[in-house]
Amino acid sequence: MKLTVIGTGYVGLVSGVCFSDLGNEVVCVDKLSEKIELLQQGEVPIYEPGLKELIQKNTEAGRLSFTTDLSEAVQHADIIILAVGTPSLANGEADLTYILGAAQEIALSIKGPKIIMTKSTVPVGTNEKIENQFKQLSVHPVAVASVPEFLREGSAVRDTMNPDRIVVGTESEAARQRIEELHRPLTDQILFTDVRSAEMIKYASNAFLATKISFINEIANICEKVGADVTMVAEGMGYDKRIGSSFLKAGIGYGGSCFPKDTQALIQIAGHVDYEFKLLKSVVEVNRDQRYNVIRKLETILDDLSGKSIAVWGLAFKPETDDVRDSPAFEIIASLLHCGASVKAYDPIATPNFRKLLDHSKVEYCSSAQEAAQNADALCVLTEWSEFRAVSPAMIQAWLRRPNLIDGRNMYSEEELANTELIYYSVGRPNMNNGVKEQTPQLSF
Structure with a gap:
């Protein structure tokens, strides 16, 4: 099929690239010219394992291209995929500015009947708004379908190519058949629903x-x-x-x-x-509140954090991604700074993105795990990167000025800690806490 994907964020880019790898002709559209230029050069604006290789493969095969020209890109598409962002407003509601704006631009550009497939996460009733926009702005018939994505950052390519299920919400039989045909190479687990149920799923x-x-x-x-x-x-x-x-x-x-x-x-x-x-x-x-347990445990060990040097391993919200959106590291580092501590931070991939959002004189961004931990009063592990897992607790103890380790991801085992003098706190494993001990209460019934 001929597909046009509007939006080259995680969802749009990964979906478009994977559909091209299935043999479809895909054009990915974005308004940011610098992002499109990067993609046209075979580079990737996000870190996602396996994605760069697929982009290069399918671009060279002529199945995948990138453009800022939405009007031209939608003309020959069998299906137009909406995958633009729906960020949160201040009150928590989804901001529909971008998706409704994209739908309007498509409606004013198309010159024939189209299938609109929404992969953006949108509140119940949004696809009806999109459909009404087309009815008001275009004379050409349009079938709208809600096909939400369920990929995970860090394994997005694998999740897209091996989905647990595909959910298709539409009232159009023609759209249902075409979208089923598009996804059938991926799975037989295709659930058809009404539009509102798909949005809610x-x-x-x-x-x-x-x-x-x-x-x-x-x-x-x-x-x-x-x-x-x-x-x-x-x-x-x-x-x-x-x-x-x-x-x-x-x-x-x-x-x-x-x-x-x-x-x-x-x-x-x-x-x-x-x-x-x-x-x-x-x-x-x-x-x-769970994020602040790290601070509470540091205060148990060090009492006063003022003037202390705290190492932080992990700035991305999870491993295998450079995404720092709503990462627990933000609140934890901000709390450390508020308590008067200085921070030495390291992440294998996400440091540049994190630094754009938190550039503080008391935060030193380090180039290695060892550099961050060296001579620190405590180390906090916030993201379970395999690179951190490969460092032994004995080595961590040797690097630190004071042997304090807060393991926010339960990465280390009792056996690994046995021959160290680390004062160690993990999450929900009190038998492994070394140093300052909390008394287990006597339970009465």
Whole structure:
């Protein structure tokens, strides 16, 4: 098929590239000329494993191209894919400025019937607004479908090529058939729904996963107080097929471009129909507070953080990505600075993006993990990069001025720590806390 993808962020770029690799002719459109020029040169504006190689392969094969000219790009497309950003407004609602603006530009440009496939995450009812725009602005018939994406940054190419399911929400039989044909090489698990249900499936899925993360973090906090090990608790829970083992890893909370934005948006969607989503509000509150456990544990060890040098490993919200949107590192580093500490930070990939948003005189951005940890009063591990996992606790102890390690991602085992003198705090594993000990309360029934 001939596809035009509007927007070259994570969703649009990965989707367009993967569709071209399936043999489709794909044109990716973006208004940012510098981004398009970079892509035309075979370079990638985001870090995503495997993406650069696919771009080069399919560009050379003539199946993939990039342009800023939306009007020209949409003319010969069988399907136009909307994949522009829907960032959060100050009140948590999704900002529809970009997607409605793109739809308007398409409506004024097309010269024949089209299928519009929305992959952007949008509130329930948005695709109806898009359809109404076309009816008002264009004489050509348009079929609109909601086809939400479920890819994960860091494994986006793999997720796109091997999806758990494809959700297609449309009232058009013609659109249904063409979109099914497009996705059939990827999976037989294609669910057809009405448009509003497809829009809600995306929000409900992300909200549920965020809930699992906040739930296991709450369990971890209780484990620390009663002397249980959250890793064993999560393993025992995960064997239950009704629960499953995914998203039960305790840590410092979720971040990134999806979970924070989508949970807030769903709270607002509920509020607009006079429903208070109490559970999801608690999920957001728990996630926000979980990040500050790192600070509380540092204060337990060091008491006064003023004048202390704190090393931070990990600035991206998760490994295998350079995305720092809503990364826990922001609040943690800001809190350290507020307490009077200085920070030595390192990330294998995300440092340039993080520095653009937080350039502070008391934050030293380092070129290696060792440089960051060298002579620091404590080390905080915030992202579970494999590079950090390869460094032994004994080596960490040798680098630090004072042997204090806050492991926000439970990367290190009891065996690895056994022969060190590290004062070590993890998440929900009180049996591994060395140094300052909390007394396990005597429980009465």
